Amino acid sequence: xxxxxxxxxANFLVMIFFLILGYxxxxxxxxxxxxxxxxxxxxxxxxxxxxDLLPARGQILDRNGEVLARDTEAISVYCVPRMIENPEKAAxxxxxxxxxxxxxTREKFESRKSFVWLKRQVPLHLKEDLEKDKIVGIExxxxxxxxxxxxPHLSHILGFVGIDHQGLEGLEFTLNEELTGKMGYxxxxxxxxxxxxPGSLVYLSPQRGYNINLTIDxxxxxxxxxxxxxxxxxxxxxxxxxxxxxxxxxxxxxMASRPFYDNNHFNDYSPESWxxxxxxxxxxxxxxxxxxxxxTALQENKVYLGxxxxxxxxxxxxxxxxxxxxxHGQETLExxxxxxxxxxxxxxxxxxxxxxxxxxxxxxxxxxxxETGLNxxxxxxxxxxxxxSALSIGAIPxxxxxxxxxxxxxxxxxxxxxxxxxxxxxxxxxxxxxNGKVVREVLPSPIHRVVDEETADIVLNMMRxxxxxxxGKKAAIPGYSIxxxxxxxQKIGEDGRYTINRFYSSFIGFFPVPEPxxxxxxxxxxxxxxxxxxxxxxxxxxEIVQNIIHYAGIMSENAEVTVY
Numbered sequence: 156x157x158x159x160x161x162x163x164x165a166n167f168l169v170m171i172f173f174l175i176l177g178y179x180x181x182x183x184x185x186x187x188x189x190x191x192x193x194x195x196x197x198x199x200x201x202x203x204x205x206x207d208l209l210p211a212r213g214q215i216l217d218r219n220g221e222v223l224a225r226d227t228e229a230i231s232v233y234c235v236p237r238m239i240e241n242p243e244k245a246a247x248x249x250x251x252x253x254x255x256x257x258x259x260t261r262e263k264f265e266s267r268k269s270f271v272w273l274k275r276q277v278p279l280h281l282k283e284d285l286e287k288d289k290i291v292g293i294e295x296x297x298x299x300x301x302x303x304x305x306x307p308h309l310s311h312i313l314g315f316v317g318i319d320h321q322g323l324e325g326l327e328f329t330l331n332e333e334l335t336g337k338m339g340y341x342x343x344x345x346x347x348x349x350x351x352x353p354g355s356l357v358y359l360s361p362q363r364g365y366n367i368n369l370t371i372d373x374x375x376x377x378x379x380x381x382x383x384x385x386x387x388x389x390x391x392x393x394x395x396x397x398x399x400x401x402x403x404x405x406x407x408x409x410m411a412s413r414p415f416y417d418n419n420h421f422n423d424y425s426p427e428s429w430x431x432x433x434x435x436x437x438x439x440x441x442x443x444x445x446x447x448x449x450x451t452a453l454q455e456n457k458v459y460l461g462x463x464x465x466x467x468x469x470x471x472x473x474x475x476x477x478x479x480x481x482x483h484g485q486e487t488l489e490x491x492x493x494x495x496x497x498x499x500x501x502x503x504x505x506x507x508x509x510x511x512x513x514x515x516x517x518x519x520x521x522x523x524x525x526e527t528g529l530n531x532x533x534x535x536x537x538x539x540x541x542x543x544s545a546l547s548i549g550a551i552p553x554x555x556x557x558x559x560x561x562x563x564x565x566x567x568x569x570x571x572x573x574x575x576x577x578x579x580x581x582x583x584x585x586x587x588x589x590n591g592k593v594v595r596e597v598l599p600s601p602i603h604r605v606v607d608e609e610t611a612d613i614v615l616n617m618m619r620x621x622x623x624x625x626x627g628k629k630a631a632i633p634g635y636s637i638x639x640x641x642x643x644x645q646k647i648g649e650d651g652r653y654t655i656n657r658f659y660s661s662f663i664g665f666f667p668v669p670e671p672x673x674x675x676x677x678x679x680x681x682x683x684x685x686x687x688x689x690x691x692x693x694x695x696x697x698e699i700v701q702n703i704i705h706y707a708g709i710m711s712e713n714a715e716v717t718v719y
Contacts, residue, residue, distance in 0.1 A: 209296075209297070209298050209299060209320065209338065209339075209361060210335070210336025210337055210338060210339065210361035210362055210363050210364060211226045211299055211336065211361075211363045211364065212226050212299060212301065212316070212320060212334050212335060212336065212363075212364045213333065213334040213335075213336070213363065213364030213365045213366045213367060213589075214226075214366045214367070215313060215326065215327075215334075215366070215367045215369065216366060216367070216368050216369065217368075217369055217371045217372060217373040217376075218368065218369060218370050218371060218372050218406075218408075218584060219372065219373070220368075221373050222304060223303065223304070223305060223309055223313060223369070223371070223373065224301060224302070224303050224313050224327070225301075225302055225304070226299035226300065226301060226302070227279075227299065227300050227301075227302045228279045228297060228298075228299060228300075229276040229277060229278060229279055229297075229298050229299065229300040230276075230277055230279060230281065230282050230295040230296065230297055230298060231272065231274070231275040231276055231277070231295060231296050231298045232253060232272075232273040232274050232277060232281075232285065232293065232294075232295045233270060233271060233272050233273055233293075233294055233295065233296070234263060234264060234270075234271050234273055234292055234293050234294070235269065235270060235292045235294070236263070236264055236265065236266045236267070236268060236269075236271060236292070237269070237292075238291055238292030239264045239290065239291070239292035239293070240291070240292075242261050242264035242265045243261055245261075245264055245290050245292075245293070246258075246260040246261035246264055248288065248290065249273070249285075249290065249293060252281060252284045252285060253273060253274045253277060253281070254274075255273065255274060260273065264292075273293070275298070275318050276298055276300045276318065282295065298320070299320060301315065301316045301320070301327075302419065303315075303418050303419050305373060305376075305377075306417050306418050306419040307415055307416065307417040307418070307419075308373075308376055308377060308380050309371070309373075309376060309418075310325075310415060310416055310417060310418040310421075311325060311410070311411070311412045311415070311416075311429075311430075311431040311432075311433070312325055312326060312369075312371065312410055312431070312529070312582075313325050313326055313327060313418060314326055314327040314328050314418065314429075314530075315327055315418040315421045320335070321335070322334065322335075324418075324421070324429050324530065325418075325431070325529060325530065326367065326369075326528065326529065326582075326583075328530050329528050329529060329530050330367055330528070330583070333364065333365045333367065333586055333594075333595075334364045334365065334367065335364050336361055336362045336363045336364040337361060337362035338361055339360050339361030339362070363588075363589045365586045365587060365588055365594055366586070366587045366588070366589070367583060367586055368583070368584045368585045368586070368587065369582060369583060369584060370401075370404075370406035370407050370408065370581050370582055370583070370584050371407065371408060371409060371410070371582070372408045372409060374706055375399055375408050375409040375699075375702075375703060375706065376408075376409040376410075376411070378409070378698075378699055378702040378703065378706070379397045379399060379409040379410075379411045379699055380397075380411045380415075382397065382695050382698045382699050382702075383395050383396075383397045383411050383413055383677075383695065384413070385698075386677075386679060386691070386692075386694075386695045387413055387679070390679055390682035390683060390684065390685070390691050391682065391683040391684070392660075392679040392680055392681055392682040392683070393680045393681040394412075394413045394414055394432060394679075394680040394681075395412075395413045395432075395677070395678060395679045395680055396410075396411065396412050396413070396432050396433045396436065396561040396676070396677075396678045397409070397410075397411045397675065397676065397677050397678075397695065397699070398410050398411075398433055398561055398562055398565050398675070398676045399673060399674070399675050399699070399703075400565055400566070400569060400580070400673075400674045400675075401672055401673065401674070402569035402570075402572040402573040402578070402665060402671055402672070402673075402674045403573055403578075403599075403671075403672060404578060404581060404599040405566065405569075405578030405579050405580050405581045405599055405600065406581050406584075406599070407527070407562075407580060407581065407582045408673070410431075410433045410562075411433070412430075412431050412432040412433045412436075413432070414427075414428045415428065416428040416429055430531060431529055431531060432561070432680075433560070433561045433562050434525070434527055434529045434531060434532040434533065434560055434561075434562050435531040435532060435533050435560065436533075436560060436561060436678075436680075437533050437535060437536070437558040437559070437560060438558065438559065438561075438644060438646075438659045438678070438680075439554055439555050439556075439557065439558060439559075439644040439645075439646075439647075439659070440554040440557070440559050440564050440642055440644060440659075440661070441553070441554040441555075441642035441643050441644030441659065441661065441688070442495045442497075442553060442554055442640065442641060442642045442643065442688075443554060443564060443568065443640050443641070443642035443661055443662075443663050443688075444516075444521075444552070444553075444554040444557075444564075444642075445491075445492060445495065445500050445552070445553070445554070445640060446492065446568055446571055446614050446617070446618055446640055447515070447516065447519050447521075447567065447568065447571070448500055448503060448504055448507075448512070448552045449488065449491070449492055449500075449503070449614050449617065450515075450571055450575075450605070450606045450610050450611065450614045451507060451511070451512065451515040451516075451606070452503045452504075452506065452507055453488075453606070453610045453613060453614065454515075454606040454607065454610045455507060455511060455515075457503070457506040457507055458488055458503055458506065460488060460613070461487070462487070462488060463485050463486060463487050464485075464486050464488075464491060464496075464498075464499040464502050464503075465484065465485055465486070466479060466482060466483035466484060466486055466496050466498040466499055467482050467498070468481060468482035468483075468498070469498065470497075470498045470501050470502070470549070472501065472545075472546055472548065472549030472550075473545035473546055473549075474545075475546050475549070477497060477498070477501060477549050477550075477553075478497075479496060479497045479498050480495075480497075483496050483498070483499070486499050488617070489617050489620055491503070492614075492617045492618065492620075492621055492625070492640070493617070493620050493621050493624055493625035493626070494625055494626065495621075495625070495626050495640075495641060497553045500552050500553055501548075501549045501552055501553065503552070504548055504549070504551070504552035505548060505549075508548075509540040509543055509547070509548055510540055512548070512551065512552065513537070513539065513540050515605070516537055516551075516557075517537065518577070518603065518605045519567040519568075519570060519577065519605055520563060520566055520567045520570075520577055520602070521535060521537045521557060521559060521563065521567055522534060522535045522536055522537030522557070522559075523535070523563070525560070525562050525563050525566055525579075525580040526579065526580065527562060527580050527582050528582055528583060529582070532560070532562075533558075533560050534560075534563075535557070535558050535559045535560055535563050536557060536558040537557050537558075538556070538557075543556075554642065554644055555644070561676055561678050562580060564661075564663065564676060565663065565674055565676040566578070566580050568640070568663050568674075569665070569674045570605050570606075570611070571606075571611050571614050571615055571618070572611075572615060572638070572665040572671040572674055573611075574608045574611045574612065575604050575605055575606040575607055575608055575610060575611040576601050576602075576603075576604050576605070577601070577602045577603055577604075577605050578599065578600065578601055578602065579599075579600040579601075579602055581597060581599060581600070583597050584596070584597060585597065612669065615638050615665070615668060615669065615671075616638075616668075616669075618638035618639055618640055618664075618665070619636055619637065619638040619668050621638070621639055621640055621641070622637045622638060622639045622664065626641040626687075626688075626689040627639040627640065627641050627662065627664070627689055627693050628689070628693075629689060629690065629693040629694050629697065630662060630664055630689075630693035630694070630696045630697050630700075631697070632697060632700060632701060632704070634711055634712050635666060635667055635700075635704065635709070635711075635712060636666065636667055636668035636669070636712060637664055637665070637666045637667075637668065637700065638664060638665045638666070638668045638671065639662060639663060639664030639665070639693070639696070640662070640663055640664070641661070641662050641687070641688040641689040641692070641693060642659070642660075642661040642662070642663070642688045642692075643658055643659070643660055643661070643686060643687050643688045643689075644658060644659040644661070645657070645658055646658060646659065646681070657681050658681065658682070658686040659678060659679070659680060659681075660678070660679045660682050660686050660687065660688040660690075660691050660692045661676065661677060661678045661679070661688045661692050662676075662677045662688050662689065662692035662693040662695070662696050663675070663676045663677075664693075664696050664700075666700060666709075667709055667712075673700070673703060673707075675696050675699055675700065677692040677693075677695045677696050677699075678692065679691060679692055679695075
């Protein structure tokens with residue numbers, strides 16, 4: 156009896172043994188075969204470490220070497236969910252450090268994904284807090300965050316970069332390839348304690364992006380943005396643009412557009428505010444084109460100095476009466492420009508004819524890209540004569556039936572200030588590596604001669620009298636010779652007709668005459684109340700000039716300018 160009981164017990168123990176053994180074999184099979192890859196991946200993730208090494212993005216600097224855009228160090232924190240043992244506890248510790256919601260952080264820790272970002276580009280000092288009580292499965296990479304020290308100034312020129320450090324707007328976008336360096340990496344093996352195994356490190360250094368030196372002068376940019384903001388506040392304008400250039404070289408010294416945004420916090424603004432109106436706004440330039448019409452007629456010998464024209468307050472063009480602001484009576488060529496007379500300008504254009512008028516406007520750069528390198532740039536519109544109506548010969552010479560951008564208009568009229576030579580607009584001076592070696596240089600580039608020197612000088616002197624005696628008096632500064640032209644263009648409504656209370660108010664001017672080294676265009680969009688360019692845009696020009704005079708050291712009437 157006892158022996159039989161012993162056999163039963165022995166058989167039971169053997170069965171238990173084989174069950175345990177079978178379970179062990181089964182678990183080994185599961186661990187080694189079924190889940191082997193997963194555990195090998197976990198082991199390798201603990202044993203081997205590979206980190207991408209992001210390159211620093213190149214700096215953007217102004218013409219004097221002042222930094223306008225640079226990188227600051229940051230970290231981006233991520234997790235490997237399967238390695239986090241207690242998601243709830245880990246979330247309670249990590250979320251406050253990163254400023255995250257605890258519940259959402261726990262959900263990320265419980266994710267079935269192999270990799271989840273927790274927060275990108277957080278301040279570098281948080282690395283110390285994360286290291287104090289390290290949690291297995293939570294890692295971080297060093298990254299760079301773009302910083303603009305003078306923001307919101309220059310936002311439309313510089314643009315911004317996205318979370319992956321790729322340029323999305325402005326020069327950051329169009330020059331992204333040169334600004335972005337080459338990625339590096341680092342790999343090493345760790346022992347059971349997590350320490351790096353000596354000799355296992357493999358390191359490829361990242362290559363920093365190139366630096367970009369602009370033609371922009373940060374100080375002049377400050378004056379421009381301040382004056383534009385004050386003008387918009389005073390006139391209640393919808394928006395506006397101011398551009399400053401050097402007519403001799405085509406250098407863009409300042410460029411401001413409103414509405415504005417802050418590129419350090421671009422996500423807080425609507426995409427519409429990112430738009431750079433200086434290169435993308437299309438508008439009818441109004442009377443600011445008249446110096447080009449005058450230069451064309453003089454160059455073609457269709458008019459001569461001393462000749463006079465009669466303005467009775469209106470003129471018939473085909474079957475349509477074009478009205479002027481008033482009857483100017485008998486006028487010389489100078490008077491036509493000084494008074495911004497539509498009737499006299501149309502009479503001159505009729506002598507030129509459609510083909511000649513079109514050819515010269517194209518030579519002045521109307522309807523042609525300025526190739527500034529800024530995204531969103533428009534080319535404007537100047538229809539060929541075969542597409543003109545019978546009224547076009549009366550509309551185009553007074554700045555209607557054509558569309559220009561602000562930068563295009565400034566470049567075109569600047570050819571008169573540059574003694575007849577049209578220059579390519581230049582925004583980038585050179586590209587250098589981190590050691591200062593020049594990789595690419597952009598030199599001033601003449602496009603072609605539009606009119607000869609004598610013609611350009613005559614028209615520039617007429618524009619000086621516009622400021623001294625005519626519609627541009629509010630741009631005058633005692634002791635300095637300034638040439639300019641006012642413009643007031645009606646906006647076209649949704650019905651395709653000109654509105655009666657919406658205008659573009661503009662002033663374009665150059666100084667010091669007779670050899671200008673500064674050109675300035677001011678455009679205000681839909682100012683309330685006064686709307687004539689001579690009344691509201693010319694004073695903005697004057698304020699900017701007064702600041703530049705002090706900054707650039709322009710001493711007095713006809714005095715030489717210090718080297719700039």
